[in-house]
Each structure stands twice: as structure tokens, then as C-alpha cells.
Amino acid sequence: xxxxxxxxxxxxxxxxxxxxxxxxxxxxxxxxxxxxxxxxxxxxxxxxxxxxxxxxxxxxxxxxxxxxxxxxxxxxxxxxxxxxxxxxxxxxxxxxxxxxxxxxxxxxxxxxxxxxxxxxxxxxxxxxxxxxxxxxxxxxxxxxxxxxxxxxxxxxxxxxxxxxxxxxxxxxxxxxxxxxxxxxxxxxxxxxxxxxxxxxxxxxxxxxxxxxxxxxxxxxxxxxxxxxxxxxxxxxxxxxxxxxxxxxxxxxxxxxxxxx
Amino acid sequence: xxxxxxxxxxxxxxxxxxxxxxxxxxxxxxxxxxxxxxxxxxxxxxxxxxxxxxxxxxxxxxxxxxxxxxxxxxxxxxxxxxxxxxxxxxxxxxxxxxxxxxxxxxxxxxxxxxxxxxxxxxxxxxxxxxxxxxxxxxxxxxxxxxxxxxxxxxxxxxxxxxxxxxxxxxxxxxxxxxxxxxxxxxxxxxxxxxxxxxxxxxxxxxxxxxxxxxxxxxxxxxxxxxxxxxxxxxxxxxxxxxxxxxxxxxxxxxxxxxxxxxxxxxxxxxxxxxxxxxxxxxxxxxxxxxxxxxxxxxxxxxxxxxxxxxxxxxxxxxxxxxxxxx
Numbered sequence: 041x042x043x044x045x046x047x048x049x050x051x052x053x054x055x056x057x058x059x060x061x062x063x064x065x066x067x068x069x070x071x072x073x074x075x076x077x078x079x080x081x082x083x084x085x086x087x088x089x090x091x092x093x094x095x096x097x098x099x100x101x102x103x104x105x106x107x108x109x110x111x112x113x114x115x116x117x118x119x120x121x122x123x124x125x126x127x128x129x130x131x132x133x134x135x136x137x138x139x140x141x142x143x144x145x146x147x148x149x150x151x152x153x154x155x156x157x158x159x160x161x162x163x164x165x166x167x168x169x170x171x172x173x174x175x176x177x178x179x180x181x182x183x184x185x186x187x188x189x190x191x192x193x194x195x196x197x198x199x200x201x202x203x204x205x206x207x208x209x210x211x212x213x214x215x216x217x218x219x220x221x222x223x224x225x226x227x228x229x230x231x232x233x234x235x236x237x238x239x240x241x242x243x244x245x246x247x248x249x250x251x252x253x254x255x256x257x258x259x260x261x262x263x264x265x266x267x268x269x270x271x272x273x274x275x276x277x278x279x280x281x282x283x284x285x286x287x288x289x290x291x292x293x294x295x296x297x298x299x300x
Numbered sequence: 301x302x303x304x305x306x307x308x309x310x311x312x313x314x315x316x317x318x319x320x321x322x323x324x325x326x327x328x329x330x331x332x333x334x335x336x337x338x339x340x341x342x343x344x345x346x347x348x349x350x351x352x353x354x355x356x357x358x359x360x361x362x363x364x365x366x367x368x369x370x371x372x373x374x375x376x377x378x379x380x381x382x383x384x385x386x387x388x389x390x391x392x393x394x395x396x397x398x399x400x401x402x403x404x405x406x407x408x409x410x411x412x413x414x415x416x417x418x419x420x421x422x423x424x425x426x427x428x429x430x431x432x433x434x435x436x437x438x439x440x441x442x443x444x445x446x447x448x449x450x451x452x453x454x455x456x457x458x459x460x461x462x463x464x465x466x467x468x469x470x471x472x473x474x475x476x477x478x479x480x481x482x483x484x485x486x487x488x489x490x491x492x493x494x495x496x497x498x499x500x501x502x503x504x505x506x507x508x509x510x511x512x513x514x515x516x517x518x519x520x521x522x523x524x525x526x527x528x529x530x531x532x533x534x535x536x537x538x539x540x541x542x543x544x545x546x547x548x549x550x551x552x553x554x555x556x557x558x559x560x561x562x563x564x565x566x567x568x569x570x571x572x573x574x575x576x577x578x579x580x581x582x583x584x585x586x587x588x589x590x591x592x593x594x595x596x597x598x599x600x601x602x603x604x605x606x607x608x609x610x611x612x613x614x615x616x617x618x619x620x621x622x623x624x625x626x
Contacts, residue, residue: 286607
């Protein structure tokens with residue numbers, strides 16, 4: 041049976057007051073977390089592939105602290121069969137390289153024909169884990185898809201660059217990252233939410249994946265945060281009400297700042 | 301002086317502005333070398349030389365452009381190994397593609413990778429890291445400095461991180477032939493539809509950006525923003541709401557899933573200023589906004605805000621600019 045693995049991440053809510061811990065890592069406790077909204081598009085695309093042809097088995101995969109279970113349950117409530125949660129205290133502070141090492145091992149354990157991811161996380165936002173997974177798993181990566189079709193043992197995407205729209209294709213197994221351009225994600229139904237509670241969620245540690253804890257976490261990161269300082273919040277400047285003179289006042293402001 | 305390798309795409313044979321910014325930053329750290337991809341790569345040599353390039357490696361193989369990033373990664377791996385211990389850093393543009401290339405290259409070189417830098421500088425001599433990168437985090441609410449602690453630092457830098465400064469050099473030019481693995485050609489570009497150029501500045505390079513949102517009310521009203529943009533030599537941006545409604549191309553979207561811009565002036569018309577939008581424009585030097593709703597979050601950031609109907613205010617602004625110029 042062909043398998044899709046969808047990567048999801050539990051990220052601090054965008055609207056919260058996000059910040060860093062003293063060790064330079066993202067504070068994942070003070071601000072409530074949620075399924076990264078960009079990953080919902082990956083789940084949606086996976087569900088569409090599964091609906092378009094029979095027999096796909098869909099597993100969600102996350103790596104993160106306890107709360108990351110919430111992201112898996114949310115995704116399962118949209119649809120899908122099972123989920124895997126990689127959780128290990130040694131993972132705290134892992135960089136993209138360690139993250140890709142762990143996720144690649146978990147993906148291999150699950151087995152895959154297609155790996156689907158969002159275009160980036162909403163916290164670190166580097167957008168490089170799909171490419172790093174492609175290196176680790178030695179499969180092609182079709183990234184930043186605005187449209188995806190899977191058929192005949194191949195994946196084809198359309199993506200926008202600044203200067204062109206490209207159609208790109210690769211044989212499966214492959215990794216595809218999708219953007220919000222692929223379309224709105226479905227809203228979990230009540231039935232979906234109830235069904236999700238009964239779906240299996242496996243928890244794995246580094247030992248289960250055969251990964252040396254010395255290769256992951258903050259100490260193994262290949263870069264280090266030297267400082268993280270809150271920028272002074274932008275303050276609201278002058279506000280005027282347009283009484284027929286709004287355009288003129290705006291022009292005055294722009295002229296005073298030498299823009300016209 | 302050790303070499304700093306700058307990675308440049310020259311699809312139409314010219315060196316884009318972000319490449320000249322990278323060269324300017326590279327000179328802070330070491331002696332700039334450049335890898336140029338594209339069949340007409342040598343046409344970029346003159347401009348690169350005028351910005352301090354001491355070595356230029358030309359990669360004219362068309363396969364660099366016919367597949368996704370892997371051929372470029374393999375070529376860069378070959379060039380960096382050739383330079384060997386003399387390499388101090390690799391700098392790329394923080395486009396989606398530049399970041400993928402940088403991360404894959406770093407993995408292969410056992411290096412660390414920093415993405416989306418807004419500044420790069422040499423570290424303190426004799427102590428600490430050789431190269432320090434500055435980033436903006438959490439929708440630009442934090443400024444973070446970081447350094448690579450393993451291998452040659454690979455850093456992807458956002459456009460507009462610095463102003464390109466000319467410095468004439470006489471580069472040694474090397475043509476590079478690369479042997480590609482089978483894996484390099486696994487993701488094939490089967491069609492490429494060139495998008496029509498607007499003739500306006502690139503969104504991420506422009507010193508003024510005028511953006512329209514839901515308040516414009518329809519695709520046809522973007523003509524108003526374009527008129528204003530052309531008077532100011534500005535680029536036109538759009539909010540996600542306007543792009544999702546099909547009013548303006550996705551390539552012009554400013555925000556979390558679009559472009560991040562940092563112009564001298566950002567003028568938002570009919571944009572409420574959701575966090576996803578602010579993530580893409582919060583570091584603009586000056587922000588002005590026009591919105592009907594006095595409570596719109598965009599006003600919390602705006603140095604100057606006009607509460608009113610943009611369909612009145614923007615045409616009046618256009619008239620004012622024209623009349624002031626005589």
C-alpha cells in the first residue's frame with residue numbers, strides 16, 4: 041500500500057507574544073502552541089491525494105515536546121490514519137540539520153512513497169527541512185508547490201518564481217513542500233474530531249530511531265545564537281482624519297521625509 | 301586574505317542588485333569570489349569586477365537551469381572543495397532557492413547554515429566567531445545575532461541588507477565543468493512560463509513600496525496603486541487578501557507567505573495589518589497608511605496614518621505630487 045507521510049509542527053501561536061529562552065531557543069511554553077497553519081495546507085493536499093485514488097495510507101509525523109500531540113490530533117481530525125510523535129528531552133535546541141536527521145530516520149521507519157510538508161514553519165521559518173530531508177533520504181524534492189498532482193508513480197507541481205511559473209516533475213518516492221497557494225485547508229468536522237481520538241499515535245524516542253543523542257540538541261547545533269534582543273516596538277505616529285485634505289497631508293508628510 | 305564565495309544567478313546574463321550587495325558584504329570578511337550560474341554568465345563579469353570580485357567561477361552548463369537546485373549544489377560543492385582551506389564563508393541570496401542551496405551545501409560540507417540574515421559582519425579579531433549574522437525574528441519583533449560554529453559558515457542574506465558599493469578589481473575568471481550525479485537531475489523542469497515584467501522595480505529591491513489590500517475593492521483598482529507607484533518610482537505590493545481574491549499576482553504579495561520588504565517608505569492602502577502582513581513589512585524605515593477603520597492594526601505601526609477612504613485620499617495624493625512637481 042503506498043504511503044504518504046505528512047510533516048507537521050507544533051508552533052507558538054503567531055498572535056502571541058513570542059520570545060526566546062535564555063539559551064537562545066524558542067520559548068515553546070509561555071505562548072500557546074498550535075498546528076502550524078502552513079502545515080494545514082500539506083495535510084489538505086495529502087488528503088486530496090488519498091481521496092483521488094484508493095489505497096494511500098496517511099501518517100502524520102511531528103518532532104517536539106509533549107504539547108506537539110495537539111498538532112497531531114488536530115491534523116488527524118482533518119483525516120488520515122495514524123500519527124508518530126518523536127519526543128525526547130535530548131532534542132531540545134536541535135537545529136535544522138539535527139531535525140532533518142531525526143525526521144529522516146522516523147520517515148524511513150514509517151516507510152514512504154511521498155512526504156508532504158508545508159513551505160516553512162511559522163516560528164523559525166527557514167523553509168529548508170524539506171531540502172535537507174531530500175539530501176538525507178536521497179530522493180528528489182519538489183519545493184514551494186502552488187499546485188500538486190500525483191499520478192502514475194510521479195509527482196508534478198507548478199510553482200511561481202519571481203520571473204516564471206515552472207512545472208516540475210519527479211518520480212516517487214519524493215518530497216513535496218506546498219504553499220498556501222494550494223488552497224484552503226478543510227475544517228475538521230465533529231465526526232472527524234471524534235474519530236481522531238481513536239486513531240493510533242505512536243511515541244518514539246531517539247533510542248527507538250537508533251540515533252546517538254550526541255548528534256542532536258543544542259550542544260550539537262552547527263550555529264549558535266549570540267544575542268536575542270526585543271526590538272523597540274514601533275510606535276504609532278501621527279494620525280489624521282481625512283476631511284478632504286488627507287491626500288494633501290500625506291503629501292506634506294512624504295515631502296517632509298524627502299520622498300517627493 | 302581568505303576567500304568569501306558569493307553565489308549569483310545570472311539568468312539573462314546580468315548580475316542582479318542583491319548579488320552586488322553580497323559582494324559588498326563579502327568584502328567585510330575577506331576577498332570576494334563569485335560563482336555565476338547561467339549560459340551567459342560571462343556577461344556579468346564586468347559588473348562583478350566593478351564590485352570587488354577577485355575570482356569569478358562561470359557555470360554555463362544549461363543543466364544548472366533545467367532542474368531544481370541539486371546541480372547547483374553539486375557545482376558549489378566542487379568549487380568550495382577546490383578552494384579548500386582558503387574559504388572563509390559562502391554567501392547566497394535568501395530567496396527560497398538560495399536557502400535550499402545553502403542548506404544542502406552546508407549539510408554536504410559539515411557546515412552550519414544561517415538563513416534570512418539582514419546583516420553580516422566580521423567578528424572581533426582574535427576572539428569569538430569570524431563571521432556574525434544578524435536576523436529578524438518573530439515578525440521582526442526581535443533582533444538576533446548568531447554565528448556558525450561548525451565548518452565554513454554558509455549564510456543566506458536578504459536583499460537590501462546593504463547598499464552596493466563599487467570597488468574595482470581585476471578578477472581571475474575560471475570556467476568550471478561539473479560532473480553531475482544521477483540524483484542531480486531527478487526533479488525536472490518540464491515547462492517554464494515566463495511572467496511578464498511590469499517594468500517596475502523588484503519588490504524586494506525597491507526603495508518605495510506602495511501596497512493595496514482588501515480596501516481597494518477589486519482588481520481594477522490596482523491601476524490606482526500602479527499610477528502612484530510610477531510617479532514615485534516604487535514597486536507595487538499586495539496583501540494576501542488581495543492576492544487570494546485574484547486581484548493581483550502572487551509574486552507581489554507582501555507578508556509571511558510572500559515577500560519580506562524593507563524599503564525606505566512603505567505605503568499601505570486599504571490594508572488592515574494582520575500579523576501575517578506585518579511580518580513582511582515591519583522593518584520598513586517609514587510606514588504610512590490609509591484606512592477607513594481608525595482601529596486598524598496597521599495604524600499601530602504607521603509613522604503617518606490617514607483615516608479615510610483610499611479612493612479619495614490616493615487620487616488626491618497623486619494630484620498633489622503632480623502639482624508639486626509642476
